[in-house]
Structures are given as structure tokens and as C-alpha cells.
Amino acid sequence: MRTAYSVDTVRAAERRLMARLPEGALMQRAAAGLAAACADVLGRVYGRRVVLLVGSGDNGGDALYAGARLARRGAGVTAVLLAPERTHAGGLAALLRAGGRSVSPADAEEVVRRADLVLDGIVGIGGRGGLRPDAAALAALVAASRAAVVAVDLPSGVEADTGEVRGAAVRADLTVTFGTHKPGLLIDPAREYAGVVRLVDIGLELPEEAELEALQHADAAALLPVPGVESDKYRRGVVGIAAGSARYPGAAVLAVAGALRGGAGAVRYVGPAGEAVIARFPETLVSDQGPKQAGRVQAWVVGPGAGDDAGTVAEVLDADVPVLVDADGLRLAEVGAVRARTAPTLMTPHAGEAAALLGVAREEVEAGRLAAVRELAGRYRATVLLKGSTTLVADAGGGVVRVNATGTGWLATAGSGDVLSGVAGSLLAAGLSALDAGSVGAYLHGLAGRFAAEGAPVGAHEVAGAVGRAWRDVVRR
Numbered sequence: 001m002r003t004a005y006s007v008d009t010v011r012a013a014e015r016r017l018m019a020r021l022p023e024g025a026l027m028q029r030a031a032a033g034l035a036a037a038c039a040d041v042l043g044r045v046y047g048r049r050v051v052l053l054v055g056s057g058d059n060g061g062d063a064l065y066a067g068a069r070l071a072r073r074g075a076g077v078t079a080v081l082l083a084p085e086r087t088h089a090g091g092l093a094a095l096l097r098a099g100g101r102s103v104s105p106a107d108a109e110e111v112v113r114r115a116d117l118v119l120d121g122i123v124g125i126g127g128r129g130g131l132r133p134d135a136a137a138l139a140a141l142v143a144a145s146r147a148a149v150v151a152v153d154l155p156s157g158v159e160a161d162t163g164e165v166r167g168a169a170v171r172a173d174l175t176v177t178f179g180t181h182k183p184g185l186l187i188d189p190a191r192e193y194a195g196v197v198r199l200v201d202i203g204l205e206l207p208e209e210a211e212l213e214a215l216q217h218a219d220a221a222a223l224l225p226v227p228g229v230e231s232d233k234y235r236r237g238v239v240g241i242a243a244g245s246a247r248y249p250g251a252a253v254l255a256v257a258g259a260l261r262g263g264a265g266a267v268r269y270v271g272p273a274g275e276a277v278i279a280r281f282p283e284t285l286v287s288d289q290g291p292k293q294a295g296r297v298q299a300w301v302v303g304p305g306a307g308d309d310a311g312t313v314a315e316v317l318d319a320d321v322p323v324l325v326d327a328d329g330l331r332l333a334e335v336g337a338v339r340a341r342t343a344p345t346l347m348t349p350h351a352g353e354a355a356a357l358l359g360v361a362r363e364e365v366e367a368g369r370l371a372a373v374r375e376l377a378g379r380y381r382a383t384v385l386l387k388g389s390t391t392l393v394a395d396a397g398g399g400v401v402r403v404n405a406t407g408t409g410w411l412a413t414a415g416s417g418d419v420l421s422g423v424a425g426s427l428l429a430a431g432l433s434a435l436d437a438g439s440v441g442a443y444l445h446g447l448a449g450r451f452a453a454e455g456a457p458v459g460a461h462e463v464a465g466a467v468g469r470a471w472r473d474v475v476r477r
Ligand SMILES: NC(=O)C1=CN([C@@H]2O[C@H](COP(=O)(O)OP(=O)(O)OC[C@H]3O[C@@H](n4cnc5c(N)ncnc54)[C@H](O)[C@@H]3O)[C@@H](O)[C@H]2O)[C@@H](O)CC1
Pocket: 014, 015, 018, 026, 027, 028, 030, 055, 056, 057, 058, 059, 060, 062, 122, 123, 124, 125, 126, 127, 128, 129, 130, 131, 132, 135, 152, 153, 154, 178, 202
């Protein structure tokens, strides 16, 4: 599991550790890891031109000590001091002793233009709000330079706890972060600014529960339902798909396509697209009755292509089994009906749908994804999966939020969400919690998208077809 902790938690862990260590030991650990990462980027250190952008806090201190290490190995190191009188004194002295030099921001343009590597030590976890104008001007110079850019702890200008980016921020090729990932490094838009993220262990002892966690292959493999010798199709779980309409039969077919690959033992379909479903997937149990008459299921998926069929949505929400609500179903679901449910509910909006539910602009959701997913989960008292380049899954009661980054931009294609609803609904029927079903579903779906696309446009039915390959990839490694 990859985990991320908030700034408050990191600071508390740092305080506990610093109390036991000699003064400055933590910063030396950070600087050593940072210098090693920079040396890897440079390939050869001797004779290379390194520029440090140094703010007035400890983030600048890290940059200065790392710069001193690179200077001792023969790099030409120049520090641009944003606030000379408030620069980390020990770090600056170390750099000067090692043969480095410092300049004022007025000279920044000239030195950045000639740099092979720029270290962004403007601001780290102490940053508040968008970059101040003098710092923003440095970020603009970095954007115009051809140098490799390494961010210290975080790209300056991104919000560590939320992944928001308010105004100018440094775009890095590599971010070297200390002790733990910060939430912003895993959530867009900030994640995009971070480039590749390298974690340097500085010995922090962190609490059991993180703010954010990202499944890795082994975590997903441990959660995937595997049939035992005693299993039959009913014990593996039956997932009901109440989707599609005369106008949108394809949504039903795609949701069923996902559900057949998501681990349930059988897929039951109710709705007006039965013929289309059975023609494509003869193994589906098709019913022309409403959800209540359709026979027992262990979980429902409702909403993909539902059009205006509020009655079916209400009927499904009334069922005493886990329910996944997607697409049109999100609009049609009464808040009160969702809140009143006792079995788990998993809602799966994309940013536009989430914005409509929250009554805000889509941009607001995209800029503050973590806040949006938590807010929705609280309002509906449901688990919410907010789709996007970094998909977030949050439970209503607070607690850890899951983030998934297996996806690819090629998944932004019509019908892709219908497939995800089928996969995740199937996992719900197989007995996973809403948080697990949502995050494992997103994990498989993202991976399937990559496999199906292989760098080219892809149709949603092909993504469904690649879920099996994603599953095998997850369990084999
Ligand atoms: N505390 C520790 O034990 C360790 C801290 N480390 C480093 O220390 C950093 C945190 O240091 P600090 O707490 O001094 O904070 P920072 O250095 O991250 O930032 C604080 C400084 O940035 C300025 N600033 C804040 N918001 C700004 C904005 N929007 N625009 C421009 N300037 C802004 C403030 O005036 C302040 O001087 C970490 O990110 C990490 O790089 C590492 O050395 C590891 C150990």
C-alpha cells in the first residue's frame, strides 16, 4: 500500500523524532537523499551547473545542504536566495564552504537559463495559499528553462494536504519527498506538477491509519474474490444490473460486460435492453420484471443509461443489499432515500455529475477533488467514488480515502464508466465492502484501460474485454 499523511501528522512525527536525534540530523538525512536523487538525474555531477531556488524556510535548507553535497562532488552550484536575511543560515554556510555561491533574484533569469538542473526549494509543507509574486516569478523562470527540475519535498505552489493548485506552481520532472508521500502528490491537479515521485526514508514513525492510500498489485490481489472448492455461482454472489433504456441499450450491455468480469458468480439483468444484452452475453439471467420481482441478488447496479426511470432507481435503493448508483441514477436518486439505507451504497460520479449533485461548477470539483468526494460522501451518507485521472473513493464516516492512479487518459471514452459500474458492482456482490469494491474496481478498470488502449484510442467494450487480463496481471505478480 502506498500511503500519504497530512502536514499536521508529518509535523507531529517529525517533532517526536527530532526530540531523540541530534540537532539537524533529519535535515541531513533529507539532504543526503535529495543529493543522491539529483546525482542520478545528472548522471555525472562534476562540472554540471546546478541552481538552487531557496525560500526562507527549512525547504530551502534542504536544498542548500543538498547543493553543498553536489558542490563537493564538483558541480557548480548557485543558490538564488528569495529572502537573503531569512535564509537557512547553516545550509547557506555549508554551501559557501563547499565552494557554492549565492545570488539575488535579480540574477535568477541568467543562472536558471544556463542550468543543467534546478532544485526547487522555495517552499515545502510550510506553504500557505498560492505562491507569492516573487516566488511565482521564479516558477515562471523554471517553466521557461530547459533544465531538469527536481522539487524538494513538494513542487512549490501546490497544496500538500489537498492537491489543489491555486495560481502559479513549479512543474517538476522529479519530486523527492521526505518521510512519507503527502496527499497532494497523489491527487490531481498537484500530482501532475510533481512528475516522478521518489520517497526518501528519514525514519518517521507514522500512525497506523493514513489520510490517503493507494492500492498496489499485492493489495488488490489480496482483496480480489477467488472461488474456493465449495463455491457455486450463488455463493460467489449474483449481481443485478438495472440499467439501459430503449434510448440507451448500450449502457446495459457495457455494464453487464463489466459485471461478468468482476468476480460475481452470475449476472442478472432487469430493464428494457434484455434482448441486446442476451444477444451479446447469453450467460446473463435476463428478467423482464422490475428489480423487486427479479429474484435474489447480493448487490445491485442502477443508473447507467437509465434515462428518466426514477421508479427503478427508487425500487433498487429500497433493496436491503449493497447498491452501486451511477450515471443517470445519480441524478434520479433521492438524497433522503440514499441516507435512509442500511446496506452499503456506492455512488460513482465523474466530476461533472459530482458538481451537479453539489450544486457547484465542474471546475470547482476538479480543482478540489478531495474536498468534493468527502462532502458528497457526508451528504449522502454513502461511499463515493469520484472518477478522474486520479480516482478517489471515500466512505461517509471519514477515515482513509483511497486513490487510484492505474487509469489512462484513453479511458475518457463513452461507456467506460458503465463498464466500471459493472466491475465494481460485481465485486460488491462478491462480498467486498463499498470502499474495497470501488477501489479494486477502479484499479482493475484502469489497468484494463491501459492494456486495451496500448497507447491508442479504445472503445469501452474493449476495456471490458481486458478486465480478465488486468485481473491475471494483478494476481500473478
Ligand atoms: N521539520 C523537519 O524535521 C524536516 C523538514 N524538512 C523540510 O522542511 C520543510 C518544511 O519547512 P518549514 O516548516 O520551514 O516550511 P517551508 O520551508 O516549507 O515554508 C515556509 C516558508 O515559506 C514561506 N511561504 C509560505 N507560503 C508561501 C507562499 N505561498 N509563497 C511563498 N513563500 C511562502 C514562509 O514565509 C516560510 O518562510 C519540509 O517541506 C521539508 O522540505 C526536511 O528537512 C526534513 C526534516
